[in-house]
Amino acid sequence: MDGQSFLMLVYIFVLAIFVGFELITKVPPTLHTPLMSGSNAISGITIVGALLSAGLEEFTISTILGLVAVIFAMINVVGGYLVTDRMLKMFKKK
Amino acid sequence: MELVIQLTYLVASVFFIYGLKMLGSPKTARKGNMYSALGMLMAIIVTLFDKHIINYEWIIIGLIAGSAIGSTFALRVKMTGMPQMVGLLNGLGGGASVLVALSEYYKIVPEIPVTTGTTIIISILIGSVTFTGSLIAFGKLQGIVTGKVVKYPLQHPINALLLLVVIAIGVYIVINPGNADILLSVVGVALVLGVLLVLPIGGADMPVAISLLNSYSGLAAASTGFVLQNNMLIIAGALVGAAGIILTLIMCRAMNRSLMNVVLGGWASAGAEGPAAESAGPKGDVKSVDAEELAMILDSVSSVIIVPGYGMAVAQAQHAVRELANTLEKKGVKVRYAIHPVAGRMPGHMNVLLAEAQVPYDELIALEDINDDFPNTDVVIVIGANDVVNPAARNDKSSPIYGMPILNADYAKTVVINKRSLNVGYAGIDNELFFYPNTLMYFGDAKDAMSKLNSELKEL
Numbered sequence: 001m002d003g004q005s006f007l008m009l010v011y012i013f014v015l016a017i018f019v020g021f022e023l024i025t026k027v028p029p030t031l032h033t034p035l036m037s038g039s040n041a042i043s044g045i046t047i048v049g050a051l052l053s054a055g056l057e058e059f060t061i062s063t064i065l066g067l068v069a070v071i072f073a074m075i076n077v078v079g080g081y082l083v084t085d086r087m088l089k090m091f092k093k094k
Numbered sequence: 095m096e097l098v099i100q101l102t103y104l105v106a107s108v109f110f111i112y113g114l115k116m117l118g119s120p121k122t123a124r125k126g127n128m129y130s131a132l133g134m135l136m137a138i139i140v141t142l143f144d145k146h147i148i149n150y151e152w153i154i155i156g157l158i159a160g161s162a163i164g165s166t167f168a169l170r171v172k173m174t175g176m177p178q179m180v181g182l183l184n185g186l187g188g189g190a191s192v193l194v195a196l197s198e199y200y201k202i203v204p205e206i207p208v209t210t211g212t213t214i215i216i217s218i219l220i221g222s223v224t225f226t227g228s229l230i231a232f233g234k235l236q237g238i239v240t241g242k243v244v245k246y247p248l249q250h251p252i253n254a255l256l257l258l259v260v261i262a263i264g265v266y267i268v269i270n271p272g273n274a275d276i277l278l279s280v281v282g283v284a285l286v287l288g289v290l291l292v293l294p295i296g297g298a299d300m301p302v303a304i305s306l307l308n309s310y311s312g313l314a315a316a317s318t319g320f321v322l323q324n325n326m327l328i329i330a331g332a333l334v335g336a337a338g339i340i341l342t343l344i345m346c347r348a349m350n351r352s353l354m355n356v357v358l359g360g361w362a363s364a365g366a367e368g369p370a371a372e373s374a375g376p377k378g379d380v381k382s383v384d385a386e387e388l389a390m391i392l393d394s395v396s397s398v399i400i401v402p403g404y405g406m407a408v409a410q411a412q413h414a415v416r417e418l419a420n421t422l423e424k425k426g427v428k429v430r431y432a433i434h435p436v437a438g439r440m441p442g443h444m445n446v447l448l449a450e451a452q453v454p455y456d457e458l459i460a461l462e463d464i465n466d467d468f469p470n471t472d473v474v475i476v477i478g479a480n481d482v483v484n485p486a487a488r489n490d491k492s493s494p495i496y497g498m499p500i501l502n503a504d505y506a507k508t509v510v511i512n513k514r515s516l517n518v519g520y521a522g523i524d525n526e527l528f529f530y531p532n533t534l535m536y537f538g539d540a541k542d543a544m545s546k547l548n549s550e551l552k553e554l
Contacts, residue, residue: 009319020332023111035117036304037183040183042110042114042315046191047141048137048322050194051147056149060200
């Protein structure tokens with residue numbers, strides 16, 4: 001990766017942080033726990049990198065690391081979304 | 095195909111952003127979470143078509159194992175155990191980032207450009223600290239690791255030194271990427287650093303620690319995005335990073351602490367002197383009531399605010415409280431709940447615990463929205479809460495909680511406090527509210543006390 005493309009990634013990172021701040025400040029305190037578990041599930045997006053490592057042609061140390069990463073990230077994704085849904089289901093209006 | 099993949103990643107990013115936007119209201123939140131999950135599903139499926147993926151056997155094993163474990167956790171965990179659950183998930187996200195960064199290193203070694211090498215090191219550092227830090231936080235919340243503030247000599251110099259070691263070895267590896275053993279030493283040092291950073295943080299500060307680690311897990315995902323040059327990972331990670339930081343700052347403000355103060359573990363030194371010095375003797379008489387008298391009082395009022403604390407959840411009294419509220423509402427009393435930001439063990443925790451007991455969310459009112467209503471309220475019932483209604487936070491400059499925003503329960507016409515005894519709260523300080531002329535103490539276990547009160551009230 002050259003300096004130019006690295007800089008583009010930094011651009012995207014900084015802009016996304018601002019989007020995040022704008023969105024999250026609007027979430028009411030009532031929903032802070034589901035917000036945390038739900039955003040936690042989003043951080044399981046590392047699964048994409050894990051899949052690319054676990055599916056290599058040759059079986060190497062990268063594949064093993066990838067496999068464990070797939071398991072970790074998938075627990076994060078599935079556990080995070082399910083538990084968030086479980087909580088949000090309980091929030092009812094009078 | 096490459097273009098389709100990239101476009102799908104873009105769509106997934108939009109789904110994450112839109113999902114978080116819908117979390118802004120309880121009405122749309124559930125749908126928002128589903129949009130977010132849908133984005134994740136699209137990202138996973140389309141990645142499977144990437145030309146670099148040749149073998150699917152390990153992937154399938156990993157996906158099935160991870161889904162099975164994740165769904166078991168999610169369906170079994172109790173709502174009181176939510177902080178541990180989130181802590182554990184934070185850790186696994188961080189762990190995945192480390193593993194992906196390492197895997198990427200082994201894939202491309204020894205030809206590693208400086209930028210890629212740097213991002214790999216950063217990813218390993220953030221991911222490792224998140225991983226072990228979260229495991230320690232999980233252990234503290236679960237009671238496996240001591241919840242006390244752990245102090246060890248030269249705490250800050252040691253941590254600073256470890257960070258410097260990581261940076262120094264990191265720079266060396268970026269310049270000479272060939273030696274894998276040295277890279278593993280970075281992982282080791284960073285893992286130790288995670289343990290040492292969270293170990294000193296006391297149990298009462300866990301809401302802050304969990305929020306901060308949540309932010310780290312997002313940054314770890316973003317750093318993986320830098321390693322793989324994947325925009326979607328960077329966007330998703332940045333969103334989570336921002337969310338964690340905001341929640342961390344909200345928690346700090348609610349506890350009247352600076353972030354540095356929490357991270358460095360300073361609470362104990364302030365709180366520890368409190369109880370010994372101040373609880374030497376009672377400051378006056380307390381008035382106590384029994385269920386029957388209290389029912390008579392409540393029978394003739396028009397507005398009640400309930401202040402729940404974590405003690406209520408520990409006593410599993412949520413359902414009893416809600417039944418009492420139902421009885422009051424049937425008698426025409428306006429009932430609302432005043433929720434302090436640190437009422438639970440993580441941000442918003444108390445709301446979830448009450449929602450589980452079928453309390454409607456429009457009766458759960460945040461501190462800043464309800465504090466002006468206390469003077470016009472007939473009765474405030476404080477259940478299992480202490481420090482969050484302690485007037486010392488307003489009046490007593492020498493109190494360790496001075497300056498902390500509190501619920502103005504003492505401004506109400508009558509304050510009823512349900513507690514098992516006159517013991518001090520989490521912060522370890524006396525509460526003068528117990529001795530106020532408009533305060534009535536209603537002693538007993540929260541669950542028994544509330545059901546007894548409810549049945550007395552029904553008979554009237």
